[in-house]
Amino acid sequence: MEALLASAIGLLAAVGIYLTLRLRTFPVILGLTFLSYAVNLFLFTAGRLAVNAAPIVGTTDAPADPLPQALVLTAIVISFGMTAVIMIMAIGGHLQAGHDRIDLDEDKA
Amino acid sequence: MRRLFPHPYLSLTLIVMWFLLVNQWKLGSLVMAIILATIIPLATSAWWPDRPRVKRPFALAAYAILVLWDVIVANFQVARIVLFMPRDRIRSAWITVPLDLTSPEAISLLAGTITMTPGTLTSDMSACGRALLVHALHAPDPDAVRDQIKARYEARLKRIFE
Amino acid sequence: MSLALIAALPFLGALLPGLMIRAGRNACAAATGAVTLLALILLALQAPAVLRGEIVQTRIEWLPALGLNANFFLDGLGLMFAGLILGIGLLIILYARFYLAKSDPMGQFFTYLLLFQGAMVGIVLSDNILLLLVFWELTSLSSFLLIGYWKHLPEGRQGARMALAVTGGGGLAMIAGMLILGNIAGSYDLTVILQNKEAIQASPHYLPALILILLGAFTKSAQFPFHFWLPHAMAAPTPVSAYLHSATMVKAGIFLMARMWPVLSGTFEWFVIVASAGLITMVMAAKIALFKDDLKALLAFSTVSHLGLITMLLGFGTPEAATVAIFHILNHAAFKAALFMTAGIVDHEAHTRDLKRLGGLRRLMPVTFAIAAIASLSMAGIPPLNGFLSKEMMLEEAAHVAWPNAWLVGVLATIGALFSVAYSFRFLAHGFLGPVRDDYPHKPHDPGFGLWAAPALLAVLVVLVGLMPNTMIGWLLNPAASATTGRGIFTNIYHWHGLQAAALWMSVAAIGGGLVLLGAYPRLRSLWDATPRPEAKRIFDGLIEPLADAARQVTDSLHNGRFSRSMVVAVVGIGVLATLAFLTATPHAPGTRPILPVDPLVLCLWLVLVVAAFAVPFLHRNRLVALLLTGVVGLLIAPMFAMFSAPDLALTQLSVEVVTLLLMLLALNFLPKETPVESRLPRRLRDAAVAGMAGLGIGGLAYAMMTRQPAFDRISAFHWAQSKPGAGGTNAVNTIIVDFRGYDTYGEIIVLGIAALVIYALSEALLRNPAVTARLASLPKEREAGDRHPMMLVVATRLLLPMAMMVGVYIYLRGHNMPGGGFVSGLVFAIAYLMQYMASGYDWSHARQRYDHHALIGWGVLVASLSGVGAWAFGLPFLTSGFEYVHLWPLEEFELATAAIFDLGVFLCVLGAILLALASLSRLALRTGEGPNTTAHDLEETR
Amino acid sequence: MTPALDMALDLFLSSILVGGGIFALVGSYGLLRLPRPMQRLHAPTKATTIGVGAALLVSALDLLGQGQVSWQELLITVFLLLTAPVSALFLAKTLILRGEADPDIPDSGTGKPWATLAPERHDS
Amino acid sequence: MILPYALLFFLGCLTLAFALNLWRLFSAPTLTDRVVVLDTMTINAIALVVLYGIWAGTGLYLEVAVLFALTSFVGTVAYCKFLLRGNIIE
Amino acid sequence: MNHWIIAPVVLPAFVAALMVLTLRGHLALQRIASLAAIIALNAIAVALLWSATMHGPEAYFLGDWPAPFGISLVLDRLSAMMVALLAVLALITTLYAIGSGWDAKGAHFHPLLQFLLMGVGGAFLTGDAFNLFVFFEVLLIASYGLMIHGGGDRRTRAGIQYIAFNLVGSSLFLFALALLYGVAGTLNMADLAAKLPGLPAGDAALLRVAAVMLILVFAIKGALVPLQFWLPGTYANAPGVVAALFAIMTKVGAYATLRFVTLVFPTDLPATGTLIPAFLLPAALVTLAIGALGILGATTLPRLAAFAAIASMGTAFLAIAHMTPRGTSAALYYILHSTLATALIFLVADLVSRRRAHLRLDAPAPVAQNGLIAALYLASAVALAGMPPLSGFIGKLLILDAWRDQAFAIWPAVLVSSFLMLLGLSRAGSLLFWKPSESEAVADPAPQEPLAVTAAFALFAALIALTLAAGPVTGWLDGTAASLHDPAAYIGANRLEVAP
C-alpha cells in the first residue's frame, strides 16, 4: 500500500512540476494545484499509513497519527487561499495585458 | 405564525432531516431540530419568496411511493436496453409534453419524476414554461409515452398542488 | 578630545553653508572660512607640543569589538599635512568666493568642500587604520561631488565617475591591505602598528598587504598606471582643482606612504614597486604635460609628475630621500596651488584656458603674471625658489641609487626634470609672454584683490621658503621628517652643494635641455600630434562600458522574466542539492515497518487517480478538459484520505475541491479556453525529464519515510491522550486544530481572509481601469443558452439550500467529537450559497442577503482573536480554552467549549472569504455586457 | 439474532449488493455502448443512482444488523433523488445548445421556443 | 458469510465501471460527454465510500458521502452552466 | 507568563480586522488606526527587546499546552531584535505611504499592511517549525496583496510570477516539514534540537534532505542563488513603498536560516554536519556577484534597487555561512543595516519616479527637487556599496574580519563586488541627477509631500544612528550571537516535556 501511495505522490508531483513549466498562467496554476495535492499527501504520509483507525477516541485504540492530518488540513486551506489569489491575478493579468503569458519581457521595462 | 414559519413543509422536512443526520431519538435533538428548522427557513426565506400551496399532503406521500417504485422498475428497463438491445433497434425520440401545471414547484417535481422514471429524461422547457421537452431512450410510440406522463404523474400533481 | 574636534569641525560645519547661503554669498563663504579657521586655530594650539616632539592623542571608543575606534594622534607629519590642508583650504575658500559665478549654488559647493576638508584632516590625524579607511573613502566620495559640481558638463560627470572608480576601487583594495596589516600587528591602531616593523616585514602576508595598500595609495596619488583619472578630474571648478589636485587629495596617497614608511619601507619589494612607479610616473607625466594646451591639464599632468617624484623619493627607502620627499610635498603644495589659482584667474578673465588662444597676458594682467612667473619658475626648479631646493635634493638622491645600474635612475630623473622645466616655461611663455592678442574670448584684465590675494600669498611663500628655507620651514619640516623616518634627524637645507654635487650638473642639464626643448616645441608638437597615443578616457570607457554591458547582459539574460526557465533552474537546483545531501549521508537504512497489504478499494482508487493524473500533461491544452481531469484527481483524493483513516481530511478535501473548481470555472470565463502549443518537443521533453526526476525523488522520499519506523515517540501521542480529558473532544484531529494547535488555525483563517481582501482589492483596481472594462465588454462569446436561470434549478435550490445549511450546522456542532468542524461547515455553507448564486444569479441573491462579506471576515478574525484573548482574563496564555459540560433542560447535556467559539470564528472567516472572493469575480462578470439579474428565475417575468 | 436470521440477512444483503454492482457497471457501460449523446445521458442518471442506492441500503441494514441505527443513508438517497434530475436537465440542455443532441427536436407547441435555444433575454 | 464476497463483487464492478469511465473520459467525442463521465464517476465514488463504510463496519464515512452527493451535483451543474452560459454565476 | 510576547501578532490582527469591519472607506481613520497600532508595536518591541536582554529567552505556551505538544512562541534576543527592526521599518514606510498617498491608490492597503506585520512578527517569534510555515504564508499572502496594490499590467503579471514561485517554495517547505516530522516526530524547534542528536544513523539521509530543503525554502525568501529569480521582477514592479517594506521580507529568510542553523542543524549535529555551510557559502558568493553585476547593468532605478537587495542578501548569507558567533554577529549587524539601506533606496526610487518622467537610466529627464532627492540617493548608495561613513562599511568590515581565516577566497569576492556596486551606483546617480535634460524640459513640479521625504530622511537618520552606535550595537549583537550558538537557554525556556 505504501508503494501505491508513494507512486501516486511522485506522479502528482511530476505532473504538477511539468505544468508549472508551461508558458501560460492557467496551466501553471493547475500545475500548482497538482503540486499541492502531492504535498498534502506527502505530509499526510509523515504519520505513516493506517487503515480503519480514524483518530477518534472511543472508536479505536491504535489510531492513525492525528497530527499530520491536522497539518494537512491547514495546508489544504492555505493552498486553497493561494490558488484563489493567483487565479484572480491571472484574470487581472489577462484583462490588462490582453494575453495570459506568464513570462515578462524585462528589457521592455 | 406565517412570519415565523414562512415554509412550514420545509421546516418539517428539516426537522426530519436533523434526525436523519444525528441518528438519535432524543428530546434534546428535537429541541435543536425545532430551533434550526425555525431559524434556517427564516434566514433563507428571502430566496424563496412565494409559498407553494400543497392541498393534499398525504397524496404527496403516496405519489412519492409510486415514483420510487417506478424508479426501480425503470432501472431494470434501462438496464435491459443498455445491455441487450441491438444499437440500431433503439428507437429514441423527442416528446413534447404540454403542461397544465403552473406552479414552479409542481412543474419541477413533474420534470424530476420524468427523469427518474422509465427511459425518459426531461431535457428542456419552453421559454414560456408551458411545455417540457422530454427525451425517451426507447419509445416506438412517443405519443403513448406523453399520454402516460400526463395521466400517471401530471394529473396527480395537479390534484396535489392546484 | 580636541583632535577629534579638529577632524569633526569641518563635518559639523558642513551644515552651515547651506543655511548661511540664505544670508548671502559673503556670509556663506565667511561661515565656511570661519569653520576652517577655527580648526586651524585648534591645530595651532596643539602645535607647540608636537614641535617639541610629543605626540598628542585622542581616543574615543567606537567599535571596540572590531578594533575600529575614533583614535587620533598628531605628530610632525600629521601637523604638517593638517596645516597644509586647513591653511590652503582657507585660501581656497577666499578664492572660491570670488571665483564662483552667481548662478553656481555656492552653498552646495562649500558644503562639499568642508566635507572633503574634514575627510582629509581625518586621514592625517587618524591613529587607527580602519578609521583612516573611513576618511580615505570619504575623500573619494566628497571629491566625486566636487568634481561633478558643474552638473551640466558631461566631462565633469565623466571625470567624477572616473575618479571615484579609480580612487574608490583603490580604497577597497586598501581595506584588504589594512585588515591584513592589522591582523599581523594585532591591532588596528597606527601607534601600535608603527612599533611592529619586524613582525610585519617578516610576515608571509607582508607582500599582499603591501601591494593592496599601495594600490590604494597609487590610485589616490595618480601614480602610474592609475594616473589617467587626474586630468579628467580637471573638469571641476578651479578652486576644486587647486585644492584637491595640488595640496590635498592626491597627497593623501603620498601621506599614506609616508605614514607607513617606517613599517613598510626598506625592503626590496617596497623599493622596486614604489620607486619604479614614482620614476615612471614622473617622467611620463612630465612629458605629457608639455603637450597639453589646457592650462589646467598641463598643471594636472605636472602634478602627476611631481607626485611621481615624491613617490620615487619615498620608494628609495632612505631617511634622507624621505626627508626630501616631505620637503617637496610642502613646496609643491605652495607653487601648484598658486598655479592652479592663476590658471583659474586666466580662465575667469579670458574665458579660456587654451594656451593656443592665449599669450601676451603679461601686459593685460601684470599681477597675475607676477604670481604665475614665481610659481612656474619654482615648478621648473629655478633657483632660488623653493622648488629648486627640493628638486636639487631629489636629483642628488636619485644620483645615488645604484639599482638596476649605477646611472639609470639618475638619468631618468634628469629627463623628468628636463620636461618639467620645459612645460613650466611653456606655461609662462605661451600664456603670458608674446604679443597681446585681439581675439581673446573675453578681454582679460587683472581681477579684484579677492581673487589674486590667495595665490599672491602663496607666491610670497614660494619666494621666502626659497630664500630662507631653514627659517621658514625647518621648524615644520624637521618634526615631520622625523615622524616619517622615525629618527630625529635634522636636515639643513642648502642652496649650494658644491661643484662636485651630481645634482648641480643634472640640474643644469635639465634647465638647459628644457629650454632647448621649448625652442624646438613646434616641431616636437607636430611629432607628438602625429603619434597615436592611448587616450585615458577612451580606455576607461572601453573598460567600464563593456563591463556594464556585460553585466547587463548577464543579469538580463538571467533575470529576463522567463518564469519557466527560472523554475527549471530552481527545480534542478533543489533536486541536485537534495540528492547530494542524501547520497553523502550515512546510507539510509531501509524501512523496518510492516508494509500494509494492498486494499482492493485503494487499488481501485489508485488506478483511476494515476490514469487521470497521467493524462493531464497530454490533454491540458483544452483547459476545460484539464480542469475536469484535475477535478477527478482532486475528488478522488478525498476517498483516498477516508480509506487511510482521515475522515476530516476527506471532508475538507472534498469541499475545498468543489469550491476550487467553481472558482476556476468562474476564472476560465475570462481566460482563453485553449492553451496554444508554444514550446517545441525538445523543450517539452526536457520539462518532462525534469518533472519526472523530481517526481521520482519525491515518491522515493515518501516511500523511504513511510516504511521507516519512527525513531522517537511522537508528540501526537500527547494529543491523543489529552484529546478528551484535556481538550474535551473525541476527535483528535479537531482538538488539535481548535485547541492544541489552534494558533496554526488562527494563522490559517487569516490567510483565507487576506486572500479574499486581496481578491477584492485587485478586482476593484481592475474595474477602475477603463482598458479592462473595455476588454471585459469585448470578451469573445460563444453561443449561449437563452435561459440564465432555469426554473428547475431554482426550485431544487430552494430545498437544497436549507438542507445544505442544516448539514453545515450539523458538521459544525459535531466537529469536536466526530469528523467535521467550523472549517468544513463554513465550506458547506459557502457551497450552499454558491448554489443559490448559480441558480438565481449573484445580484438577485445578494440583494436579499442581510450582511456584508467583509464584515463576515472581520467578525471571524475578531471572534477567533477574542476567544484567544479571553484567556488573558484568567491569566492564561492566548487561545487557552476551557470547556464545561452543561445540562440545560430540555436540551440534553452538552459541552460548552470556548474552542467552539474559536471554531465559530473559523466558520465566519471561511464563509466570508469565499463569498467575498465570489462577489469580486461576479462584479467583474457584470461588466461582460450582461445586465444585473432582477428575478429569481427566468419564468418569473414571463408569467 | 438467530443464526438463521443472520444468514438470511447476509444472503439478502449480498444479493442487493450484487444487483447494485451490476447496475453501477451498467451505468458506466451504457456510456460506452449507446451510440448517441442523448441516449448516453439515460444510463448514468438511472442505473448509477440505483447502484449507489443499493450500497446505501446495505450500509443501513448492515449497521442495523450490528445494532446501530443509521439514517444518513436515507438522507443521501434523498439528496441524489433531488439532484439527479437537475444534473440531467443541465446536461441535456448543454447537448441541445451545442448541437450534440439529436437534431429532430420538435416544436414546443406553445408558440415559444425551447428555453435553451431561445434568443437571449436582456434585463433592463 | 458471503457478504464480503458480495462486497468484493461490488468493488469489482465499480473498478470496472471506473475503468470504463476513464476510457470514456479520454475517448469521448464531446466536452459534454466528459461532463457526463465526471458526473458518473462522482456517483460511483459515493458508492465506493459507502462500500468502504460497510467494509470497515463504521458509519464514520457517511458524512463524506453526504458531502459528495452535494458537491457532485454542484460540480456537474457548474460545468454545464459554464458550457451553456460561460459565466456560472450571473 | 509574559503576554506581551504574543502582542506583535495579535495587535495587528485585531486592528486589521477592525479596519475591515468598521473602517472600510474611511481612509483617514484607517491611517490613524494603522499608525497608532504601529506606534504601539514599536513600544512593545522596545519592551520585548528589554525583556529579552535582561531575562534571556522566554517561551509563551499558546493554549497553555506544554511544549513540545502545543505551539510555543520564544522571545529571545534575536526574535526581539527582528521584531524591533520590523516595527521601525513599518513606522517609516507607513508614514511614507501616507505622505505619498500610496495607500489611497487601491483598496485595503492598511489592513494588508497590518496583516503583513502580523505574519512577519509571528514568523520571528514562533518556536514551532510548522507554525513558521503558517506565518510565512500569512506574510506572503499579505505581500501578494501589497505587491499588486494599485494594479497595473506589469505589476499584476510580475505578481503572478512572485506568487507562483513562492507557492513552489511553500510546497518545498511542506515537503521538508513532513520529512522532519516523519523522522523526528516533533515540530517544536527546541524539541528538534534536543532530539536530533540522538537520531539513528539510518535516518540521517532523510534528515539531511529535510535540512537542505528547509534551508532552500529560506533561500527562496532570502533570494539566494539559484532561487533569486523572483526578486527583481517583484521588487522592481511593486509600489516603491511596498518594495521598501519588503526589505524585511528577505530578512525573514535570513532570520529563519540563522535560527535553524544555530538551533536545529548546528555544525556539530552528526547527521548534517557542515552540509549547510558547504552550499550556503558558494551560493552566497554567487548571489553577491549577481547582485553586484545587476547593479552595474541595471536599466532602471527600481531594478537597480532590486539587485542591491540581492547583493545585500548575498552579503548577509556570506556572514551566516561562517557559522561562528563572530560571523553571526556580523550577519546580524549587516541585516539591520541592509534592511534600512534597501528600504531607503526603494523609497528614493519612488520619490524619483514621481519627480521624473521615467525611471530609465539611459535617457535624460530632469528630477524636481534634485538636490534633496540626490542627497537621499547618495546616502542609500553609500550605504549599499558599503562605503564609509555609513553602516554598510562597518557591516562589511565585520564580515571581512569574520572571514579572515579564509581571506584569500572571500575578501576578493566581497571587495570586487563592492567595486562593481560602486561603479554601478555612481553611474546611475550621475545619470539620474547630473544628466541634464537635452530637450531642456523642465522637471515636473515637485509633489508637495513633506511627510514622505521626512520618512525617507528618517531611514537615513536610522542608518547614521546605526553607524554611530556601532560599538554598543555590536556589543549587544555579540551577546546575541553567542546565545544563538549556545542554545541551551533557548531550549530550556521551552521546558520540554516527554510524551505520556
Ligand code: NA
Ligand atoms: Na487544493
Ligand code: NA
Ligand atoms: Na486552547
